[in-house]
Amino acid sequence: MGFSLSQRALVVLAVIICTLTQYAKTQSSQEAQLQAWASSPEVKVGYSVQLIERNPTIDGNNFTVTYTSEAENLALAYCINYVCKVPETRRARSGRSYIFSFKVPHDATKSLLLFSAQKGDYQRYLWIKLDNNGTESLSQTVDSAELQDILINPPEEAVYNPGENVTVKVGFQYPIDHNKKSPMNTRREVFWRAVLCDIKKQKILKDLWSRDLIKLIPLPPEKEYKNLKGNRTYIIKTSTRPVSGYLQFAQKLTLPSNIRLWLSQLYVVRPANQNGPYPDGFIWTSGSYRNESCKYGQTCVEKCSFIGADLTGVDVKEVLPDGTEGDVPTKRYAAPVIFYNQGGFWNHLKAIFWWVHAQRGANDSQDVLTYKCFAFDRTYGNNKTEVVQVQLTD
Numbered sequence: 001m002g003f004s005l006s007q008r009a010l011v012v013l014a015v016i017i018c019t020l021t022q023y024a025k026t027q028s029s030q031e032a033q034l035q036a037w038a039s040s041p042e043v044k045v046g047y048s049v050q051l052i053e054r055n056p057t058i059d060g061n062n063f064t065v066t067y068t069s070e071a072e073n074l075a076l077a078y079c080i081n082y083v084c085k086v087p088e089t090r091r092a093r094s095g096r097s098y099i100f101s102f103k104v105p106h107d108a109t110k111s112l113l114l115f116s117a118q119k120g121d122y123q124r125y126l127w128i129k130l131d132n133n134g135t136e137s138l139s140q141t142v143d144s145a146e147l148q149d150i151l152i153n154p155p156e157e158a159v160y161n162p163g164e165n166v167t168v169k170v171g172f173q174y175p176i177d178h179n180k181k182s183p184m185n186t187r188r189e190v191f192w193r194a195v196l197c198d199i200k201k202q203k204i205l206k207d208l209w210s211r212d213l214i215k216l217i218p219l220p221p222e223k224e225y226k227n228l229k230g231n232r233t234y235i236i237k238t239s240t241r242p243v244s245g246y247l248q249f250a251q252k253l254t255l256p257s258n259i260r261l262w263l264s265q266l267y268v269v270r271p272a273n274q275n276g277p278y279p280d281g282f283i284w285t286s287g288s289y290r291n292e293s294c295k296y297g298q299t300c301v302e303k304c305s306f307i308g309a310d311l312t313g314v315d316v317k318e319v320l321p322d323g324t325e326g327d328v329p330t331k332r333y334a335a336p337v338i339f340y341n342q343g344g345f346w347n348h349l350k351a352i353f354w355w356v357h358a359q360r361g362a363n364d365s366q367d368v369l370t371y372k373c374f375a376f377d378r379t380y381g382n383n384k385t386e387v388v389q390v391q392l393t394d
């Protein structure tokens with residue numbers, strides 16, 4: 001039974017974080033004012049993956065991961081074809097590291113590791129795409145110098161007074177520069193994105209290269225995209241257009257073994273008179289109504305994602321032909337509960353997904369399946385729904 005996951009849906013979390021938008025701007029005249037850089041952020045959400053090993057067994061590849069952590073609230077999970085589990089970790093014999101292992105069936109097409117730690121609304125999120133295509137042993141070390149944090153100033157969030165512009169300084173420094181192909185065959189991409197809310201219009205601004213965003217923050221020359229370097233200053237023109245939300249600074253590293261790591265730092269921009277990244281009661285969905293399709297014989301992944309001030313819950317129900325709402329037994333949240341317990345970012349961007357098995361049989365007459373997603377902001381007593389109609393096709 002073939003999963004039709006590949007083109008239809010990226011990993012849900014990646015979608016939340018990566019449907020955002022990027023742009024950047026060099027302001028060399030500002031470079032002189034960057035003394036403040038010297039003080040690196042005091043955000044204690046540090047952790048790093050040191051070693052990923054793959055050992056084949058008859059029924060799957062056994063992956064063993066070694067990592068270190070100084071984070072107070074590290075959440076981690078491994079996900080096989082969208083099903084995420086929290087591993088049992090143990091201390092390595094050497095003392096400071098931790099180890100966990102898990103088995104990935106040979107036919108699994110998606111296998112990932114998720115790490116998240118945060119302080120307030122600042123989040124440092126790492127996801128790793130494993131390579132399950134092969135039955136040889138593999139041992140990939142990850143040099144922690146390769147994935148150091150991008151320095152951001154102010155370090156946790158950028159707060160502005162209404163009527164003023166806000167300035168964010170970012171130091172893209174890499175101990176090892178992989179922008180060009182290195183002898184080690186490691187490749188690096190660096191970029192930034194945004195999920196901002198226009199506070200007056202209560203509208204999300206995130207589309208890449210959209211006129212709205214270019215006006216808000218001038219875009220860099222296109223050739224610089226994914227290749228940002230040095231100390232940069234971004235002036236967000238909040239004086240004319242108040243916005244708030246997240247900026248995401250991301251580094252993507254492709255290792256020789258074809259393992260890929262994405263390190264994202266999520267960073268809040270907000271006006272001083274607003275408590276969090278989004279205005280009270282704000283809930284955004286990509287649309288109130290959406291059509292999807294799924295071929296008979298396939299298993300498709302459907303999803304709904306929401307952005308909001310304080311999303312306390314998301315859910316999905318199947319709308320049956322008689323109009324009643326039934327449970328969706330295959331529904332999953334984007335990450336295990338341990339992630340949501342971290343609060344912050346996890347309260348603001350939430351997704352739910354589920355599988356649709358497009359089977360012929362008893363329901364031949366019903367070739368459209370209807371689902372309704374809900375998101376709640378219980379603090380404000382607000383909610384939003386999104387209807388997804390899945391057309392079953394030949």
Ligand SMILES: *[C@@H]1O[C@H](CO)[C@@H](O)[C@H](O)[C@H]1NC(C)=O
Nearest residue numbers: 055057062063064101102103
């Ligand atoms: C996977 O490998 C680790 C380390 O060699 C071992 O401790 C563990 O028992 C193995 N797990 C499975 C499921 O084979």
Ligand SMILES: *[C@@H]1O[C@H](CO)[C@@H](O)[C@H](O)[C@H]1NC(C)=O
Nearest residue numbers: 108109131132133134135258
């Ligand atoms: C798996 O690896 C083989 C050999 O390297 C390659 O030809 C194939 O395209 C890979 N498959 C996927 C799905 O990446």
Ligand SMILES: *[C@@H]1O[C@H](CO)[C@@H](O)[C@H](O)[C@H]1NC(C)=O
Nearest residue numbers: 163164165235237238239240
């Ligand atoms: C904000 O920046 C814009 C564009 O650089 C500028 O025209 C405007 O005067 C600035 N506003 C304030 C209050 O500094």
Ligand SMILES: *[C@@H]1O[C@H](CO)[C@@H](O)[C@H](O)[C@H]1NC(C)=O
Nearest residue numbers: 034035036037038171230231
């Ligand atoms: C950026 O700022 C830091 C700290 O002030 C400095 O050490 C570094 O050399 C600067 N980098 C560039 C490329 O100017």
Ligand SMILES: *[C@@H]1O[C@H](CO)[C@@H](O)[C@H](O)[C@H]1NC(C)=O
Nearest residue numbers: 287288289290291292389391
């Ligand atoms: C969804 O499909 C229906 C029936 O095919 C069509 O009438 C409608 O315009 C579609 N809606 C969207 C938003 O694409």
Ligand SMILES: *[C@@H]1O[C@H](CO)[C@@H](O)[C@H](O)[C@H]1NC(C)=O
Nearest residue numbers: 320321357359361362363366
């Ligand atoms: C067939 O329809 C019934 C009633 O609408 C529903 O409970 C059941 O899940 C459906 N089966 C499939 C395979 O969609």
Ligand SMILES: *[C@@H]1O[C@H](CO)[C@@H](O)[C@H](O)[C@H]1NC(C)=O
Nearest residue numbers: 374375376381382383384385
């Ligand atoms: C959602 O909000 C509407 C008002 O906007 C309210 O009528 C409805 O009862 C709410 N639904 C739920 C499930 O809370």
